[in-house]
Amino acid sequence: MQENTDDTPLEGSIDNAKLSISRHHTLHEWTLNHTPNNANPQPSISLHRDNTTTHVQLGTKQFLDNTPRSPITQFQEPHGDTLPSEPTVLTDCCTKWPAAATWTLSNLAQRTSNLSVSLDGGPSFARQSICRGKVTLLEYERYCNSESNNDAAPLYVFDPDVLTSMFEDGTPVQAEYSTPPCFQADIMHCLTGSRFRPLPPAWLLCGAVRSGTPIHDHPYTIAWNALLSGIKLWCCLPPDVDEELLLLNLDENGDIPDDEPFDLSAIEWFQKIDLDALPKEAKLIVQQPGEVVFLPKSWYHVVLNVETSVAISVSLTLRRDLIDLFPLLIAEDYDFALFWYNKLKEQVDGSHKDAGVSLEDICVLKKMLEEAENSETKNEQ
Numbered sequence: 001m002q003e004n005t006d007d008t009p010l011e012g013s014i015d016n017a018k019l020s021i022s023r024h025h026t027l028h029e030w031t032l033n034h035t036p037n038n039a040n041p042q043p044s045i046s047l048h049r050d051n052t053t054t055h056v057q058l059g060t061k062q063f064l065d066n067t068p069r070s071p072i073t074q075f076q077e078p079h080g081d082t083l084p085s086e087p088t089v090l091t092d093c094c095t096k097w098p099a100a101a102t103w104t105l106s107n108l109a110q111r112t113s114n115l116s117v118s119l120d121g122g123p124s125f126a127r128q129s130i131c132r133g134k135v136t137l138l139e140y141e142r143y144c145n146s147e148s149n150n151d152a153a154p155l156y157v158f159d160p161d162v163l164t165s166m167f168e169d170g171t172p173v174q175a176e177y178s179t180p181p182c183f184q185a186d187i188m189h190c191l192t193g194s195r196f197r198p199l200p201p202a203w204l205l206c207g208a209v210r211s212g213t214p215i216h217d218h219p220y221t222i223a224w225n226a227l228l229s230g231i232k233l234w235c236c237l238p239p240d241v242d243e244e245l246l247l248l249n250l251d252e253n254g255d256i257p258d259d260e261p262f263d264l265s266a267i268e269w270f271q272k273i274d275l276d277a278l279p280k281e282a283k284l285i286v287q288q289p290g291e292v293v294f295l296p297k298s299w300y301h302v303v304l305n306v307e308t309s310v311a312i313s314v315s316l317t318l319r320r321d322l323i324d325l326f327p328l329l330i331a332e333d334y335d336f337a338l339f340w341y342n343k344l345k346e347q348v349d350g351s352h353k354d355a356g357v358s359l360e361d362i363c364v365l366k367k368m369l370e371e372a373e374n375s376e377t378k379n380e381q
C-alpha cells in the first residue's frame, strides 16, 4: 500500500470522496486500467426481453430471470406473516407513488442540489465506506455520465439521510413514497437510534451502470427494495448454500484475512460465478421499475445495476422470524439480545397495540436468555 500522491481534488468532487474513502489508494487504483495485465476486461452488459423471458447478457453469460411475480394484494396481512419464504417480486405496490413517475437520478439531482449523499461500493478496498465519502447527486450524475465507466467497480449512492430530508421546494422526500402494508410492522423499530441500530432502516440507492452490492446476507432482517428507475440484476442464494458459491476470500477458519480483499464487487461476482453450479433454489431477478423485491431473512444476495438506477431499500424484522433468529443473536451479541428483549417486554407489558410479539414469545425469549446465561456460568466454573 502506498500513501496517495494525487493532486488534491476539489472539495465535494467524486475524486475527493474516493480519497476520503481510502487515503491509502491512488485514484488510478480505482480504475479498470489499473487491473493487472488487463486480466479483468470490462464485459458488455445489456438487457433482453421478449414475450416470455427476460435476461441480462454480461459478456458471454446469460442471466435468465426465474423468479415469480405476485401482486402485493396477496399479502395484506400487516405483520407480513403470509409473505413467501423465498425471494419474490411484488407488483402493484409502488406504481402509484409520485416517486415511481419521477425519481430518475437526473430528477433527484435537480431537486436536491444542495444535499450531500453518502457513497459506498467501489473496489474491495473501498467497501464499508458508508458516510466517509459524500457528494451531491449532481456530482454523482456527472460521474455516471462521464467517468464511472472507467472505474473497475463504480461507486454507488447508499444514503440513509436523504429520505428524511426535504426537496428544495419544501416537499418532504417521504411524501413521494409509502411503506406497503405488509412491511409496516417492524419488531426492531423499538431499537432505532439506539447503539444496537444506529443507522436508519431505509436507504436511497442510486447506482451507475456496473455499480452494485457485493454478496451478503442479513441474518436478522428481511428487506424490501423498490426500483423506481433503471434495471437491476439480482442473484439470491438460500441461507444454507454451499459457501464456495459466495466466492469470498476467507481463511481456513472462515475468518476475513488481514489486509486482503475478502469479497468481490458485484460486477466481478457475476463475471466469475459458474451459472451451472448454482443450486435449483437460486433466484435470478431482472428487476424492472415499479417492482419490489422481497428478500426473506438470511438469504444471500448480490445486486448489479444494469442501467443507472434509483431505488429505496428498507430492512426490518418480521415477528415470524424472531424465535428463529434470537439464539443466533444471543451467541453473537448477548447485550444486544438482552436490550431487545427488554424493549419488547416493555411493549407487551404495556399492552402496546403494535407490539407484534405475544406474551408467549416473550417467555420463549426469556428462556433462551436464561439458558445462555446458565451455560456461560457453567463454562466459567
Ligand SMILES: O=C(O)CCC(=O)C(=O)O
Binding pocket: 205, 212, 213, 223, 225, 232, 301, 303, 304, 311, 313, 314
Ligand atoms: O443494490 C441493491 O439494490 C441491494 C441493496 C442491498 O442489498 C441492501 O440494502 O442490503
